[in-house]
Every structure is written in C-alpha cells, then in structure tokens.
Amino acid sequence: MKNKNHISKLRIKLYQEKLERLKRKSASKKRLQNIANNKRVSSIRETKHKNESLFNQPKEATVSSKSDFTLLDFPENVLSFIKMVDEVTKKKKYKTIFFDISQVTSIDIGSIGLLLSKINELSTVGIKVKGNFPENAPCKKIICESGFLSHMNDMKGRRFNYLRGESNLMVSRGFDRTSNVLVGSAIRKAVKHLTGVDESYRPLYSLAQEMCANSVEHANEHHHSKNWLFSVTYKNADTVCFTMTDIGRGILGTLKRKASQIIKEVLLSDDKDILGRAFDKQYTSKTKDINRNKGLPKIKSIADNNFINNFVVITNNVLLDFSNNNNSKLLNKKFDGTFYYWELNKKCIETWKIRKSQ
Template sequence: MKKLYQSKKQKKYTQKRIRKQKRLNKNRKPYDLNRRPRTTIYNNNVIEYIDRPPINAPSNLCLMKKTEDCIDFFKKLRRENNISKEGKRCFVGISLSDVTEIDYSTTCVLLAIIGDLKSKGIHIRGNFPKDEKCKKDIIDSGLLNSMYDSSGNPYEKSIRSELLFIEKGTKKLTKHDNIRISNTVSKVNEHLTGQRKHCKKLRTILLEICGNSIEWGGTKNRQWLLGIKYEDDRVIFTITDVGKGIIKSLNRKFKAKFKDFFQGKSDDEILKGAFIKKYGSSSQKENRNKGLPAIKNGFDIGLLKNLKVLTNQVILHYDDDTLSKVMNGGKEFQGTLYRWVVTAESLNKG
C-alpha cells in the first residue's frame, strides 16, 4: 500500500533520500577479492580491516565423486581463522574461478553452510567460475536465489530448482510446511508425467524425514534444507543439515552407553542400522524416528533411485555398495546429506 505523506516537507525529504541512495548504488564498486588490508579512523578510534585471502575451491566440486576434496573445502569455509572483517561486518571470501565441474549436492551443502553462517552474522562473498557451463549449472541450482550482485540487486530466481528451508526444533511441521511439501510432490509428478497429482509414498518420506528434525531441536543449526532440481527426465532430491550428523547425534543421545550399545560395530554399520531399525526417540512418540527407515524402504521398493547418504566420516552408496566407505585422516563432514533421484518410471512404484 502506498504511503500517505503527512506534509510536503516529509515527502520532499523522503524523495531526497531515495535519490541519494540511487546515486550510492550506482557508484558502488564490485567487490575485489584481492584488495589489501587497511585501517581507518572513526571517532578518533583506529578500526582495523582484516582481509583474509579468499578460499580457492578445487576444480572438481562434485561431492559424490570427490567427497574428501569437497569436505576439505567446506571445513575451510567454517573455520574461524578464515573470517575477514570490515569494521563490525564479518564475511568469508571464496573463489570459484577454477571450478569446472559441480553437482547439485555441493550447491545444496553450500547453501546450508551460507544460511548457517548468516545466522551467526557472517556472510559469503565470491565470484563465478570462468567455465561457462559450470556457471550455468550454479545459476540453475538456485544457489543465487537469495543473493545479490555487486550493484545490490537480487539475482533472478532459478526455475529449475526449488529450495525449502524447514525450521528445526519446532516440535511439529507447520501447516505451511505441509502445504509446501504437498505442492512440491505434485509439481514433481507434473514435471515427470505431465499430470499434476499426488504421490502418497513420496510425500510420506519427505514428511517423515523433515519431521524427524524435532529429534534434534537442541542443536545450534536451526534449519534443514530440502532441495529439488528439475532435469529433463528426472528430479534430484537432497536434504541437507549442517549440524552434528547422525553418528555424533546418536553418541550424544546415548552418551555413556554408546560404546556398549554399538560395541564391535564400525561407523558404517551403525549408520546402516539407523536406516533399518529404531534407536530410540527423544519425543517418545510412535511416529517419530521413522524418517531414516522410510528412506530405505522407498529405495527398496524402487521409488527412490541412486540413494546416497553422507554424514560424519561415512558415505553410503546404496546403489553401489562398493563405493561406500569410512573416511580416515580427519576427513569428516559436519552434518548430514541425503540424496536420491526420482523418475517417471519409479513414481509408478510409489
């Protein structure tokens, strides 16, 4: 609704401010990743500007192929000693110039990390890859949906990707979240089959895994990210949480009993167990902790394809178990990522 000015003086003052802001936006210079550290004097106080060098991303940023290289990059983004400062403003600089390949899983993890850092008052500044195809993949993934260019204008939203943030610790999914998930399932069906209809099994899986967030409401990270990428003959689903991860969360839940409870089991065996049976529920409700078994069941019946799970030191490739492994040498993903594919053929099995 248009504001009604109380006086000509107020209207004149407001229009003057608008003109001034337009001049500032027009003259704003693009961010230079290689600028030098400097200091300035404000109210007789010397304010130091800390400019850390940007973090260079590896050329291959495909999380499912180059898992350990991507994990190293994610860890650098979240390290305190990589934070730059402009007075009271904190940010982390990244350089994607040399990236030639990136997958949807990586962009969703980056979005989740960006959201987590933003909640702590830390922003991300960076550039595009020189490779045009890779640049297009990033735009299509929706990574820029909530970002602004060097002129302060929002990027155009991608129509090939849909991103839904689910609040953790709310004890239940809101009515709005339920509606969004239902509409997303209908849209996926329409994209693959041409008919806008529900897929009850797929909707149940998404509701269960998103509802599972009430189990970990006490963690510092407050959101799960549900990402949907629409491709020609398939749809990619990712669910990303950059909190503690499943194995560490189980350790925290059982505390002293953890070693006895899982005695003699490796991390990958513990994780596989979480997908086929209950380890207990903090809410003590029957319908809780079904999220992980629901995903495994969806894969078993053929609704979900190419199922992959990454958490802590473990990555599971349910489509090819020979690729599953436990990473050593301090390689650890801080959080949990689920990734699967749905096709028109698999929807018939839901």
C-alpha cells in the same frame, strides 16, 4: 668469411636453443598449473582493506575450493571446503568470508545445496558471504539454473536477475515448521513432468516430511544451526533429482547406545555399519524423544521398495549408497549434518501404484 659464417650459424643455433628452452619452460609451467588445478587444496587467505591499520585484525577471509567440487563423486573435496569455512568462523574475527570457486571444473546440486545451507547458517551469526562464479562455463550455468541465486544478492544488495531453470527449485528454511505447501507443490510438478498427470506422490511427500521435520526439530541444540534446504532439479525428461541438506549434528551424533553396544561396535564395526543399523531402527535417541529416528526405517523402506532410485546419504564421516552398497564408504572428512540425495522416474511411480492396488 668462414669465421663470419661460423659465427652466424652459432648465433642461429644459440637462438634455436633459447627458443627450445622457452618452449620447455612454458610447457612445464602449464603442466604444473594443470596439476595445481586438479589437486588444488582448500585454503584460507586473509584480506586487509585499505582503510585498516596494520594493527587491526583482517576483516575478510577467502576460502578456496578444489577444482572437483561434486558432493556425490568427490565428497571429501566439498567437506574439506566446508570444514575450512567452519575453522574461519570459529576464529570470530572475520566479518566477511569470500567463497572462491573460480577454479571449479565440476559441480553438482549437492555441493550447491551445501554451500547455500552454510551461507544461511553464517548469516545467523552476523557473517556476510561474498563469492565468485566458476570460470568454467558449464559449472556457472549449473549454478545459475539451480535456483541458488534466488537466495542471493549482488554487491549492491539487489537480487540477481539470472533466470533459474524452468522448474528447478531450492526451498530454504531456517528455524520454523516445514513448508508443506512448497514441498508438496514441488512434488506434484515433478510427477506431472514425468507422467503428464497432475497428482501427488505419497511416498516422496512422506520422505521429504520425515527429513525436513527431523532437521527442524532435532538437528542441533543451538537454535541458529537448525536449518534445512530442500531442492528439486530436472535432470532430463525421464528423471527428477531431489536433495535434502541439514546442517546439525548428523545422524551418528544423535544415536543413543548401551555400553555393551559401544564395546561391541568398537571391536567389530565401523561407522558405516552403525549408520546402516540406525536405518534398521536398532538404536534410540539421545534426546529420548519417542519419535526420534523413527523416520529412518521409513525412509529406508521407501528406498528398498524402489519408490525412489539412487538413494544416497552423507552424514558425519559416512557415505551410504542404498542402491549400490559397493559405493558406500568411510570419509576422511567429517560433515556435521546430513545430506540426502535421490531420484524419481516414471517407473518408481508405477511401482508404487501397482503395489498400492495389490
């Protein structure tokens, strides 16, 4: 009898130990999954369709993003994804690239705009782009309301029926003049949203025109790379956010410097300082265009006079924050293009009107 009780107790103990092992294994697996999501590395995966032979090249490549996918907070994550797309494109063996953003847990209008600009660029060289939505519901909502889907088709070639935010807008143009009407109308709507008055706002219109014209006319010698995207997002009742995304060479790639300047910069400066000086008009253009880079000081002046808020520029390997220089930094990923972000509120408009009346 004692032996039976002993065996029963032993079995119970073994069963309990087994349960504990399973619990620990499950917890460990979940912990590793969380780490993988947080430190997810952008990656490329090739897909071969069923009707392809083993000897044919794969027709589709999948590029996966990291979970933190906000351009303003985690620029290296977003630029790493874009760099991976560029590497796939250079191989010239894929007809389709699949953008896998399913594991994204944070996203912003900057990264969405950069994705759309890259999709526009790929379309000009005959590469189709497919993709999915984030499993994270708030991130999916941001994409749907941003205006991104207005430029996309579903797998059957039909326009998406997702409704964007009431006033959110993405103006996407590739290879022609700046769309004055669309940009001007977007600015008027933003001003009316903030002040209740239907009127334009000259500083913002000048800012947008400088950025868009610069992209269309000078972004890159290659015609297919000259494209820009202008977006408007209504953050809340008091703030409207704007972005301008330009796929090209980036500001640093267009600067012309004397040999003495280059030597001095190598010894005493970094790219962050050089970009700052470009906005102070200390350099000319490699294109020798008399108007080239003249817009940068104008843009800086608008920011310095507080006609806009939270002005940020990302170009090449630099993030420059004009509102808080402590946030400016060198990036470990290079962006062949320029991204601008700024915000507008009622105080900005009032500041301009007061200065105008003085």
